[in-house]
Amino acid sequence: MREKHAGSTQTLLSRIMNPKYVMVYATVIIFLIIYIYGAIRYGSIGFTTLRTFVNFFTDNAYYGISAVGMTMVLITGGIDLSVASVQSLTGMLIAYGYTKLGISPVYTMLLSILIGVGLGILMGSAIHYLNVPPFITTLTGNFLARGVCSLISRESISIDHPLINELAGFKITLYHLVDGQWEKIKPITSISLPVLIFILMIILGTILMQHTRFGRNVYAVGGNEQSAKLMGLPVARTKIAVYAINGFCSALAGIAYVLVVKSGWNMALQGGELEVISCAVIGGTLLTGGVGYMIGTMFGVLLKSVIPALITFNGHLNSWWGKIATGALLLLFIVIQKAVVSYTDKKKA
């Protein structure tokens, strides 16, 4: 995600060494270290295949989609604890709507997106106008969505609708050129719809954050909200829009999740909001706001997939080691963030 600079005094090195990218570099480097370690240890049993790599995306695609919105929320200096509940609610709406009421998933999907965006606008407004801390506001949103979810049904409802089956079964199989002939890559590697949506959202998020006035405003609000106000930026509109976009991402992630599990359950994705937040934080997004990049978040998601993959390839370790490693990683990143922040502070003084 390099930006094009026109400054004549800049050398390529100084562009690359721009301190604003430190966190993203840290994420990419740690991902590479772990990946290369895996490649050396388990390369012979398929760790380096393209399929394994694509699976890094597949495993957490729905978290990744949600993390795009979460990254934006975190950049404004806020937080959103309602995302997983909204995803769960989306699943429940689609499942209950079709299986119990016979409503086409097309309508329930649209409805969930409306609900996600609506809840986002509501929470964003409360945060901005009523000055309720984001943590509290979105915790309320979390309970609300989870509550409605449980109100609809307290059992898992499976979905068997042709559209859902079709979308869930959709995949792009990758080919490569062998002796002038297009052949399927072995082992067979294919990209599912959630992965496509994930990558698309990362690209859209990057364009939105780096190349639009709106994105610039989001960073400004996160950097110093008071200043942003005095610079005449539309702070209210920006903050509310960010929560609305995050609501959209949550609902979209919920749809992606339905495509994976093909059911709705009121207890689905419990604690998922923390997974989403940790993806963004491991990806270099500062919890204090103002700093974060979509590409970093993408690598954050990949990092959260590569660790369990290592454990699977090892075959002997308890899978909970994955959680422990992720926890350690998260801690490491928070320490790095703190170090970077205090270093820049010291430089200024």
Added chain:
Amino acid sequence: MSEKCILEMKGIEIEFPGVKALDGVDFSLRAGEVHALLGENGAGKSTLIKCLTGVHHKDAGTILLDGREITPVSPQHAIEMGISTVFQEINLCPNLTVAENIFVGRKEFKHRIINKRAAELMKRFHLDIDVTRPLSYYSTAVQQMVSIARAVDIQAKILILDEPTSSLDENEVQLLFSVMRDLKKDGIGIIFITHFLDQIYAISDRMTILRNGRLVGCFDVKEIGKLDLVTKMIGKDMDVIFNLHPTQMKENAGKMLTAEHIGAPGAVREISLEIKEGELVGFAGLLGSGRTETAQMIFGANRPTQGTITMKGKTVEIKKPFDAIMNGIAFCPEDRKRDGIIGDLSIRENIMLAVQAKRGFMHPLSRQEQNELADKYIKALSIATPDAEKKIGELSGGNQQKVILARWMATQPDLLILDEPTRGIDVGAKAEIQRLMLEMCEDGVSVIFISSELEEVIRCSNRIIIMRDGAKAGELEGPFDADTQNRILQIIAEGSTGGEEAGK
């Protein structure tokens, strides 16, 4: 500079609940002039500026911009009309790049374009910096320049500079002045607010003086002298200020504090000092010379690794500020905002903090006692506030400083350490703080007075200790004469220790 006024404010009145903040104030600004806006804290300068920039709304009066009447409703609205403001605190986003900071919220946003234009703009400000770096990467001075660049580049007709020089050093101030001169040539009218009188004479064409929300007058800089100016600002005779004298110490004054060979690695190498009862000892020296660090060691905020401290003939061990408080030492720190006030608490709560700490949490002050304490000091120090329950963060700098002083006076200390108590406050409040210090000395309290302004150190001190590179470089005994300042500067510059015989 043309005679044509781009801005005319007439009969401006603003009323806040209970207070008339501005009462019939006129102000005019010509194209291409620097117009200084002067007055003590609370005189109405900020209110006038906020009225012009749409933060406050006027209750009466008219504002004419280029002859047309305007009513700014918000900062954004004011900016659109060509009125830009640079505040004392840098109101930019540290995480955005320099270029982004200049252009955020404006039409251009493509990186390629804004980086190029920002680089050109910064060149005009004689700064050759990489505009793609985050703002936080650069020093305060550069950040200040960036905020001015932003303000100017928005096709400003009027530029308001509110205390822009308070965090700049001498060279940076000169740089700012040369930029201001360039802007004048472009026909921009500049409203300049500062506490530094010298700077007014260096750059301004005219000045408007406010006092207690009323207009004192508008003058040509050439027609009014400095002394006259200060008198007009505070509305009191200058003698009140400049006739402060060090207190006469008692012949048999006992020792208050003796510090022997105290030092802390990285801060102070080694220092010994002795302070008598009722004596005011001034600390002179450059920033980072060990003035503040010595004070912190005595107060236990920075624990000395060597040496002994004796209070009133008794060796005391001061490991933490609480020990110091219990031994009758009080300390007003340098950074009022960060280490002094607790902005969200009321004046009453801020005053009682140290007393309460001294009494211990098992013996809480009753609300009655708190109120009495607060009222007593509000009256004694003439703190300008409607009541004791106002948040301290909403007071002006001078009044905040008085509250902090009250906090420590309330503990009835034997030794009061004041680190830069007069920084960033206006002349009148400065004089009052100095008067309070001297009054305390009369009552037998010893005072350590740290200040970067040599004049006031010389004016108030019985004795001056000069610090240099973490050690005592010299000591001058009063009374002082006109030559003292040069001698101090010489000691700071050379580090000679031959100052003892001086001053007599």
